[in-house]
Amino acid sequence: MISDVVQEIWQALDEVKDPEIPVVSLVEMGIVRDVVIDKSQVIITITPTFSGCPALHAMKTDIVQRLNTLGYANVEIQTTFTPAWSSDWISESARAKLREFGLAPPPIHHGDLNVMLWEVATCPYCGSTKTSIRNSFGPTACRMIYYCNACNQPFEQFKPL
Amino acid sequence: MNPESKQALIDYLITMADDELILGHRNSEWCGHAPILEEDIAFANIALDEIGHAIVWYELAADLQGEEREAYANHMVYFRDVRDYRNTQLVELPKGDWAFTMLRQYLFDQFEMMRLEKLAQSSYAPFAEAATKIRTEEIYHLRHTQAWARRLGLGTEESHRRMQAALNDLWPYALALCEPSNRAELLTQGGYIPDSRALKTAWLEQVTAYLGEVGLAIPTDSSNLPLSRTHHTEHLGQLLSDLQQVARLDPMAKW
Numbered sequence A: 001m002i003s004d005v006v007q008e009i010w011q012a013l014d015e016v017k018d019p020e021i022p023v024v025s026l027v028e029m030g031i032v033r034d035v036v037i038d039k040s041q042v043i044i045t046i047t048p049t050f051s052g053c054p055a056l057h058a059m060k061t062d063i064v065q066r067l068n069t070l071g072y073a074n075v076e077i078q079t080t081f082t083p084a085w086s087s088d089w090i091s092e093s094a095r096a097k098l099r100e101f102g103l104a105p106p107p108i109h110h111g112d113l114n115v116m117l118w119e120v121a122t123c124p125y126c127g128s129t130k131t132s133i134r135n136s137f138g139p140t141a142c143r144m145i146y147y148c149n150a151c152n153q154p155f156e157q158f159k160p161l
Numbered sequence B: 001m002n003p004e005s006k007q008a009l010i011d012y013l014i015t016m017a018d019d020e021l022i023l024g025h026r027n028s029e030w031c032g033h034a035p036i037l038e039e040d041i042a043f044a045n046i047a048l049d050e051i052g053h054a055i056v057w058y059e060l061a062a063d064l065q066g067e068e069r070e071a072y073a074n075h076m077v078y079f080r081d082v083r084d085y086r087n088t089q090l091v092e093l094p095k096g097d098w099a100f101t102m103l104r105q106y107l108f109d110q111f112e113m114m115r116l117e118k119l120a121q122s123s124y125a126p127f128a129e130a131a132t133k134i135r136t137e138e139i140y141h142l143r144h145t146q147a148w149a150r151r152l153g154l155g156t157e158e159s160h161r162r163m164q165a166a167l168n169d170l171w172p173y174a175l176a177l178c179e180p181s182n183r184a185e186l187l188t189q190g191g192y193i194p195d196s197r198a199l200k201t202a203w204l205e206q207v208t209a210y211l212g213e214v215g216l217a218i219p220t221d222s223s224n225l226p227l228s229r230t231h232h233t234e235h236l237g238q239l240l241s242d243l244q245q246v247a248r249l250d251p252m253a254k255w
C-alpha cells in the first residue's frame, strides 16, 4: 500500500538530523512538510527555518542520500514558503533534546511575535528565568545569545520565528 | 499576468534583489573588523540574511522567466557588469564608520519592513508568500538597528556627532529608495506592489519621528538629487570586482 511506503519514508526522514543541530531531526523541527510518491519519483517538500539558511543545501543532500539507501533513486526536493516555517512547529520531543543540547527552545508565540516577550528566556542549564539577552544574533542565523544570571553561564536560544 | 506586467515585476524583483545583495556584501566587510565581538557576529548574520533574501528575489525573477533558479541567481550575482545592476547608490557607498553603517542599515530596514508588510498582500501569490517569510526575519534586524540608532544618537558627544554627520550624508541617497521603479504604477494597479508614494509618506513619517526621538535631525537643505538606479558611483565597480573576482577566474568551477 502507498501509505505504508509514505510512512516508511517519513520514518527515514526522522533519522536525518538538522545539520546545525545534530540532536534533532528535520521532521521534529517541522522542516519536512510533505512526502508524495508520483510513479517512481519521491517528492519531498521542505521549508527553510530561515530563508537564507546556508544549511539548506546540506539538508537536501542528506535527504537524498538517506532515501537512496532505502532504494529510492529518483528523489526530488521542493522548497516552499507556504505556510512560512514557525518555531511553534518544533515538536515537544525536539524541545527536550534542544534543552539537553544547551540550546533553549523558542517560546511558543501562536503567531504573535511580540518583541518584548522574548526578553525572558529560560536557562537550559539551570531552568532560571533570571536571564538577559546579550545579542539578537548568534553562531547561526537561527540562534541568539543570552546570559544566565543565576548560574552565570552564557547560553543560546533558538529564535522564535 | 500580461507580458508587460510580468516584465515590470521581473524588473522590480531585480531592484530588490540587487539592493539586498550589495548591502549584504557591504555588511560582510565588517566581518573580523566590527568594534565589538557581538557586533561582528550580528553583522555577519545580517549580511547572511540580506544575501539570502537577495537569492529569494532572484529566484522569483527566475521563475517568472522560466529560468533555472540557481543558474540564474549565479549569473545575476557574478556575471553582470556595473551598468546592469539596479541597486540604489545608498547600498553601494563604502561602509564608512560604525555610525554610517548602522544608520544606513536602520533606514534600509525600516523601509524594507514597511514594504514587506504591504507585499505580504501582493496579488502575485509567490511574492506575498516570500514577503511574509522574510518579514519575520527582518523584525530582528530592525530591532537591532533601532536600538543601536538610539544608543549612538543619545550616547556620547562623539557618537551623536558621527550619527548626525552620517544622516546628513545618507539622507539624499536614502530618499532614492522610495523612488518608484520602472512602470511601478502598472504594478500597483495590478495589486502586485504597494503604491510608491504612500509607502514613501509612511516611511518618512516613521523615520522622522524615530530619529527625532533619538536626537537626530533630518537635514532640510539636502539636495534632492534624482539618484537613478541605472547610474552608479565608482564604488560599485570596486565592490563587484571584489565580489566577482573568484567566480570569473574560473566560471566553470564546481563548488
Ligand SMILES: [Zn+2]
Pocket (backbone or CB within 6 Å): A123, A124, A125, A126, A127, A128, A148, A149, A150, A151, A152, A153
Ligand atoms: Zn542558568
